[in-house]
Amino acid sequence: MCTYITEKVAVSGSAKGASGWMSVSDSSVYLDHPVHAPFGHTLNIDFLAPELGPSGRVAVELSQDSARALAKAIQAVLDAAPPGLD
Amino acid sequence: MTDALIAETITITAGNGDTVEAYSARPLDESPRGGVVVIHHLPGYDDGTKEIARRFAYHGYNAIMPNLYWRQAPGASPDDAAATARAQGGIPDEQLVADVDGAIAYLKELPNSNGKVGTIGYCSGGRQSFLAGVSLPLDAAVDCYGAFVTGTLPEGFPLKVTTLVDRTPNLSCPLLGLFGEEDAHPSPAEVAELADALKAAGKTYEFHVYPNAGHAFFSVNRPAYRVEAANDGWERIFAFYGKYLSA
Numbered sequence: 310m311c312t313y314i315t316e317k318v319a320v321s322g323s324a325k326g327a328s329g330w331m332s333v334s335d336s337s338v339y340l341d342h343p344v345h346a347p348f349g350h351t352l353n354i355d356f357l358a359p360e361l362g363p364s365g366r367v368a369v370e371l372s373q374d375s376a377r378a379l380a381k382a383i384q385a386v387l388d389a390a391p392p393g394l395d
Numbered sequence: 396m397t398d399a400l401i402a403e404t405i406t407i408t409a410g411n412g413d414t415v416e417a418y419s420a421r422p423l424d425e426s427p428r429g430g431v432v433v434i435h436h437l438p439g440y441d442d443g444t445k446e447i448a449r450r451f452a453y454h455g456y457n458a459i460m461p462n463l464y465w466r467q468a469p470g471a472s473p474d475d476a477a478a479t480a481r482a483q484g485g486i487p488d489e490q491l492v493a494d495v496d497g498a499i500a501y502l503k504e505l506p507n508s509n510g511k512v513g514t515i516g517y518c519s520g521g522r523q524s525f526l527a528g529v530s531l532p533l534d535a536a537v538d539c540y541g542a543f544v545t546g547t548l549p550e551g552f553p554l555k556v557t558t559l560v561d562r563t564p565n566l567s568c569p570l571l572g573l574f575g576e577e578d579a580h581p582s583p584a585e586v587a588e589l590a591d592a593l594k595a596a597g598k599t600y601e602f603h604v605y606p607n608a609g610h611a612f613f614s615v616n617r618p619a620y621r622v623e624a625a626n627d628g629w630e631r632i633f634a635f636y637g638k639y640l641s642a
Contacts, residue, residue, distance in 0.1 A: 315481075315553045337482055342611065344438060344474045349618045355478050363471035363479040 315339040324356040324367035331358040331365060343370040352376030399423040400452045402445075407461065410496030416462040416469070417498065418445050420452035427509035429534070429640025430502030432495050433460040434516030434523045437485065439477035440464060443616060444517075454633055456640070457505050461494040484555040485519070488526055495527040509642040513568070515632065516541060517613060522559065528570060529562040535639035537571045537632055540610050542580035545588040563592040569599035571635040573628045575608035575621070603631060 316338045324333045335357040343351040351370040358365035371379065402420040409415050418440070422428065431451045435444040440462040451458035463486050468476035480486055499512045513535030516524035521541020528536035538544070545560045570593065574586045581589075583604055593600040605612065605624035612621040613628060 313549075313553050317482075337478070339481075342438060342617065344477075347618070355482075357482075363468035363475040366475055366478055368474070368478065 313339075313341070320356065324358075326365075326367040328364075331361060331367070333358050333367070335359060340373070344368075346370040346372070348372055397422070397424050398453075400449065402449050402452065407459065407497045407501045409461070409490075410493040410500075411490075413466065413493070415494055415497065416440075416465045417501070418448055418460045418462070419458070419501075420445075420448040421457040421505065422452055422455055422507075424455075425507050427507055427642055428455055428457060429509055429511040429513065429636060429642075430457040430459070430499075430505070431636070431640070432498040432502070432512065432514045432527070433458055434491070434495070434514060434520035434527070435460055435463060436516070436518040436520045437477060437481065439473035439480075441473040441477075443614065447515075447517075456636065457502055457508065459498045459501055461498050463491065463494060466490070481553075484553055487555060488523075488557075491523050491526060492530045495523075496531055499531060499533070509640075511535075511640040511642065513537065513636055513640050515539065518542070518611060519554075522556070525559055525566075525570070528568055529559060529565040531567065533568040535568050535571070535636060536566075537573070537635065539573045539613060539628070540575060540578055540581065542585075544581065544585075545592070546581065546585040560589060560592050563589075563598065564596045566593070566596070566598050569601070569635070569639055571631060572600065572602040573613075573624075573631065574602070574604045575610060575612050575624065576604050576606045577609035580610065601631070601635065603628070 318336045320336045323330050333356045337355040339353050354369050356367040405419045406414050407417045433448045448458040448460045464476040464480045468479045502512050511534040514524045514527045515537040517539040521538040522544050524536050525538050525544050608621040608624035611619035612624045614620055
């Protein structure tokens with residue numbers, strides 16, 4: 310929790326947590342100490358459903374290298390998708 | 396004399412009248428002893444910090460850890476509560492002071508209290524332990540690698556905090572500071588800035604900056620754990636409390 314670097318991004322979609330699927334409208338992206346992953350600092354993403362309160366959260370903690378790889382993969386898939394697939 | 400302990404979740408009344416959840420750990424022995432307010436780190440009111448509270452009880456102190464996120468996320472799991480509080484910019488300093496004020500009152504009302512109370516905090520809790528020391532009457536305060544007591548806050552910093560060094564003259568008690576030489580927040584220069592302020596204000600303090608240790612070196616469940624620094628640090632903590640929290 311010590312770097313405090315945080316980006317907040319509005320999102321539109323759904324996430325599956327411990328109690329099933331939820332509609333998510335917000336996300337937080339931050340570099341900080343993880344709760345579970347075995348690293349000093351991780352790239353953390355919280356997908357949030359604010360109307361569900363604090364437990365309306367699907368969280369991931371990724372090593373920085375794997376987060377970069379994931380970001381590239383996200384971009385690559387989106388770029389490769391044919392246009393007009395709404 | 397008994398080494399039996401009780402550890403349990405209770406509620407306390409904060410200094411502003413709010414009812415707040417807290418974790419209490421205390422010896423089941425009637426002889427008078429000091430009290431310790433354990434201030435949890437930003438990741439929350441979690442297993443690791445509850446173990447620390449129990450450790451103090453095992454060593455003969457009455458310990459209480461307020462759940463600093465009780466108002467923001469009552470009943471939530473520690474990591475969900477921490478994420479909620481983090482997204483809101485952390486908890487205000489006024490709330491921390493109110494919660495520690497209530498914790499001090501709880502400790503002093505225990506039948507086996509000797510009337511002495513100290514605080515200890517780690518990481519953001521370290522800064523908050525110092526904050527408690529400059530805001531409330533205490534007998535000892537321990538700051539474990541608290542960032543932003545001194546230094547400058549980065550622009551756009553998402554937590555609603557300020558530095559505290561200007562309040563050093565108000566420190567009510569001796570201060571033990573434990574830091575890692577490889578830490579960037581606080582850096583050795585920022586630690587030295589605090590030492591200078593304490594010296595200038597004529598305060599009693601004891602600082603240790605451990606080589607080969609960075610931030611969070613007391614955390615046993617993280618790669619940051621440093622055995623030598625943590626072992627020595629714990630000895631310093633109990634020597635310090637032994638000196639200032641005894642009747």
